[in-house]
Structure formats: C-alpha cells, structure tokens
Amino acid sequence: MHISLPHNIIGLQLKSARSNKGWSLDTTSKNTGVSKAMLGQIERGESSPTVSKLWEIANGFALPLTYFFGELESNNVEPKKLITEKSIAVSTLFSFDPATKSEILLLTLEPAHQHISVPHSKGVIEHLIVIDGEMEYFINNQWHHLKQGEFVKFNADVEHGYRNLSAKTATFHNVIFYTGEGKKNR
Structure with a gap:
C-alpha cells in the first residue's frame, strides 16, 4: 500500500x-x-x-x-482521503490533536485485503470501531473477528493488523492515542 x-x-x-x-x-x-x-x-x-x-x-x-x-494545524472536519489503492482507502477524520494526543482515521478495506502494521511507538493505543461490514484484527499472533457495531481497544506497540475476508467492503474508524514516551518498542 x-x-x-x-x-x-x-x-x-x-x-x-x-x-x-x-x-x-x-x-x-x-x-x-x-x-x-x-x-x-x-x-x-x-x-x-x-x-x-x-x-x-x-x-x-x-x-x-x-x-x-501536513494536517496538524488543520481544523477542517471534512474527511480527507490520504491513501487510496484498489484494496484500501484511509481518510483522516481528525488530525493529531496535541491536547488529547489522538487522531481519528477512517479505513475502508475491500474484500480479501490484509494489512500487517509494524509496532508503533511504546504506549500507542488503537481503538477500532466497525462502521459497516465485517473484519478481523490481528494482535498477539491471533486473528479476532469483528462485526458491524463491534469495537476493540489494544496496545499497538506490537505487530498488529487488519483484514477483510468477507465478500463485502468493511469500513471502520481507527482512533489512535499516543500515550507513551514515543520510543520504539522492539
């Protein structure tokens, strides 16, 4: 991607x-x-x-x-598409906010798409909220299923990922909190 x-x-x-x-x-x-x-x-x-x-x-x-x-100073609340490929789209809903130490992204996964993410900085926490469809998230060497309306929170300073095994597009919010010291956890 x-x-x-x-x-x-x-x-x-x-x-x-x-x-x-x-x-x-x-x-x-x-x-x-x-x-x-x-x-x-x-x-x-x-x-x-x-x-x-x-x-x-x-x-x-x-x-x-x-x-x-380049969006840290933006107060624009319109989603801004950042990444687009045939199998995934990532839009920013809210850029990083220094007061809350968070940012909110909207991800759309096409059927059969999988993304494994590198460990983020120590203390980074992700919240996934499925808006439409079904998806799976990967943490602690296991895949876990989520349906529309379901959500999860996990420490993202380890390898983690997302995939869509269904025949329908999956859309979810990814709320990222930067709570740690900002150092790599490897």
Missing part, C-alpha cells in the same frame, strides 16, 4: 522533521530503520512510502502519523 498525496507533502514534512531535530539522513536512518537512500527518495518526491515505512519514520521521530500529511 503506497501513500499518494499531492505536491510531495510527506517529503516536505520529513525534511521539516529532520531539520527540527537537526538530524542528517544518516541519523534519521539509524533512528527510523529506513535506509538513507529511501529517505532521500521520499524527501525528493521520487518514492512514496508504504504505510508500514511511514509508521517506522513516525516512530523514529516520535511523531503522530498525520504529521506527515
């Missing part, structure tokens, strides 16, 4: 985050686990990171995911 946003917003935000920390590409690579070459390509707009790579970058900087979409 690759992220597609206009005008290389992710690259500009990555460069800004590096500048704010005073990090070179080498230091950034060491802190994020993403190669210098890939980081440079992202900054120049030559490559679009996967969601997993973007999470690695966000974790390395101890920043929320939506920072890289």
Whole structure:
C-alpha cells in the first residue's frame, strides 16, 4: 500500500522533521530503520512510502502519523482521503490533536485485503470501531473477528493488523492515542 498525496507533502514534512531535530539522513536512518537512500527518495518526491515505512519514520521521530500529511494545524472536519489503492482507502477524520494526543482515521478495506502494521511507538493505543461490514484484527499472533457495531481497544506497540475476508467492503474508524514516551518498542 503506497501513500499518494499531492505536491510531495510527506517529503516536505520529513525534511521539516529532520531539520527540527537537526538530524542528517544518516541519523534519521539509524533512528527510523529506513535506509538513507529511501529517505532521500521520499524527501525528493521520487518514492512514496508504504504505510508500514511511514509508521517506522513516525516512530523514529516520535511523531503522530498525520504529521506527515501536513494536517496538524488543520481544523477542517471534512474527511480527507490520504491513501487510496484498489484494496484500501484511509481518510483522516481528525488530525493529531496535541491536547488529547489522538487522531481519528477512517479505513475502508475491500474484500480479501490484509494489512500487517509494524509496532508503533511504546504506549500507542488503537481503538477500532466497525462502521459497516465485517473484519478481523490481528494482535498477539491471533486473528479476532469483528462485526458491524463491534469495537476493540489494544496496545499497538506490537505487530498488529487488519483484514477483510468477507465478500463485502468493511469500513471502520481507527482512533489512535499516543500515550507513551514515543520510543520504539522492539
């Protein structure tokens, strides 16, 4: 799954985050686990990171995911589609809010789509609320089923994931709370 946003917003935000920390590409690579070459390509707009790579970058900087979409100052309550592919769409409903240390995303999974996410920073908690259809979430090496109206909360500082095994599109809210110290839990 690759992220597609206009005008290389992710690259500009990555460069800004590096500048704010005073990090070179080498230091950034060491802190994020993403190669210098890939980081440079992202900054120049030559490559679009996967969601997993973007999470690695966000974790390395101890920043929320939506920072890289350039939306932290936005008070716009209209959903903004961030990621679109044939099998998944991710829209931001509310960008990271420093007061609540949270962000709210809307995800749509097409049938037969599966996404495994890298561990987020220590203390990150996700809440999934199924709006339409059915889905499964992966935590502690097991898949768990959720139907429309059902919800779950889990620590997302471990490998976790989402999948849709049904024949119908599944839509869910993902409420992410950044409650920890912002360090990787690996």
